[in-house]
Amino acid sequence: MIDLPSAHPLSARRGSPLSGRIRVPGDKSVSHRALMLGGLAVGRTTITGLLEGEDVLATARAMALMGASIAREDDDASGASVWTVDGVGVGGLAEPAEVLDMGNAGTGARLLMGVVATHPITALFTGDASLRKRPMGRVIDPLSRFGATFLARAGNRLPLALKGAAEPLPVTYRVPVPSAQVKSAVLLAGLNTPGETTVIEPVATRDHTERMLIHFGARLVRRQGDDGADVLVLSGQPELTGGPVRVPGDPSSAAFPLVAALLVPESDLLLEGVGLNPLRTGLFDTLREMGADLEVLNVREEAGEPVGDLRARASALKGVEVPADRAPSMIDEYPILAVAAACAHGTSRFHGLAELRVKESDRLAAIVRGLEACGVEATTEGDTLIVKGQGEAPQGGAVVQVDLDHRIAMAFLVLGMVSVEPVRIDDGRAIETSFPGFVDLMTGLGAHLTTEQETFA
Structure with a gap:
């Protein structure tokens, strides 16, 4: 993505349950x-x-x-x-x-x-x-x-x-x-x-x-x-x-519709052909610890990489503590995991996240800033992220600055799909760097995403 001339705001609000069978972009x-x-x-x-x-x-x-x-x-x-x-x-x-x-x-x-x-x-x-x-x-x-x-x-x-x-x-x-x-x-x-x-x-x-x-x-x-x-x-x-x-489906991209399906009531979603490299599946392990109804089907190998299908159904999640040694296996998934934690019951602590400070943006700071704007209590202690889940839908109603970071952008759009009030991101251009067609795919599943400017209270 080469410095496009103007921002491209996107809004997300509550929609229908997510359902269907999809294949996410290649890893x-x-x-x-x-x-x-x-x-x-x-x-x-x-x-x-x-x-x-x-x-x-x-x-x-x-x-x-x-x-x-x-x-x-x-x-x-x-x-x-x-x-x-x-x-x-x-x-x-x-x-x-x-x-x-x-x-x-x-x-x-x-x-x-x-x-x-x-x-x-x-x-x-x-x-x-x-x-x-x-x-x-x-x-x-x-x-x-x-x-x-x-x-x-x-x-x-x-x-x-x-x-x-x-x-x-x-x-x-x-x-x-x-x-x-x-x-x-x-x-x-x-x-x-x-x-x-x-x-x-x-x-x-x-x-x-x-x-x-x-x-x-x-x-x-x-x-x-x-x-x-x-x-x-x-x-x-x-x-x-x-x-x-x-090329298998990217587990980091699959994380967004998958977590959305866990959070949006009555959702039932099948994601086909997702990469299951054991050094990339920390998110799936963590979500199961949180109580996610997440099933792995049809496991096979393609070009040296393990691949399978994932079925995710709406679940009541609970807070979790994730050790630092798991961070390398899910380092790109912490923005969307923080959204899951915001909707879970109880406090989550994610340790060993120094790497997030030197990603496309300072993701630790961006996660905390965005969650707080949406009414969720979040903070950092050194390289530990702490999110106090509400056990219910967050308030939302914020405009989140994403700093041209595609994962921050998609994570807060997912938050908007379950929050009380819509959530808008200031610029969605960066999403195309890793997940082309994200908006069309999610709306096809039942999400309510729009490029129109939302009015916030």
Whole structure:
């Protein structure tokens, strides 16, 4: 999403029970990685179900600028998108003639820096107003150890110039804080580095990169270190081979209609083909602890990723305490989980949320600010979020500032579906970065969403 000229307010109010059978957009994390590794593979990769949000399309444009041939084909029989990627091989990226504008794609930007860092090319990275505020130091530090050099704005922010290492050196890097983006950037840099690149991960984070590297033919070994940390060892300069990739439904996107179905009375919703990677299912476990009527059906595996169907029915939820070690498995779902907690009976405490301060916005601050505006008591103690659930519908009746953060935007629209008075978000443009068609999908299920300006008491 590239700095559109005007805001796009959206309102949500109580509507009908949510019912139906839906398929949410493809997993954003898997989509980014499929495009990058397909572009580094030899031969053709066919990607079915690619997320066609602005974040992923920014990655597609960037890979095309560096030599990969990327095209959208006709949808398959199920209506899923089909894309083809003809790769250039590991080490074959060309220097881009244009700036790589990553829009709002923090994952795309950080992972692509890993790819470029060990190619002998120079690339200029920028993004939209939100992405330009986000620090890149967490990947600049390890990627510099390969021999890459960076010239960035104050605070290691975009725009920045990256000069890849002509003769990259393998590194051993211990990830200082749980971050799949940092781990993945280092592993992707290791692809075009001779020898073995090692990543030590004290706390396990989502493993889409590892699964997809193996799917494309890389040699990656996981073992446990003496201190219990995961140790990942990647053999550099493999020949990756293109092939089919089916992208599962994004569990982070599924979270919004799923929680809405739990909260809106008499709802019964089936979400098909959702990714069930065990390092991404913390939200589902937490909702069950809160008393959610949530059922997993038809579990299978596609392109190395576990997939299943989710049935969610309206439920009376209770407050819960979530330990810090679960945060990496649901870090993107805390905005919508906070909405569920606001409607639950009793207090919820969510620990270990430092990562939320450096997302598309300071999500901790945004969650608290939005909930308080809607009449829900919420606060933070360090990196712990505390939400005092009312056991009934919140008052609502607020205009919530979302700071171009798609997850904050969708979370508070869900709150508006159950609150006493409507809730309006000041700008819904960012939703398209991860969940294109969100408004149409939700209204088709029975939600009442509108672009009209609401009148608040």
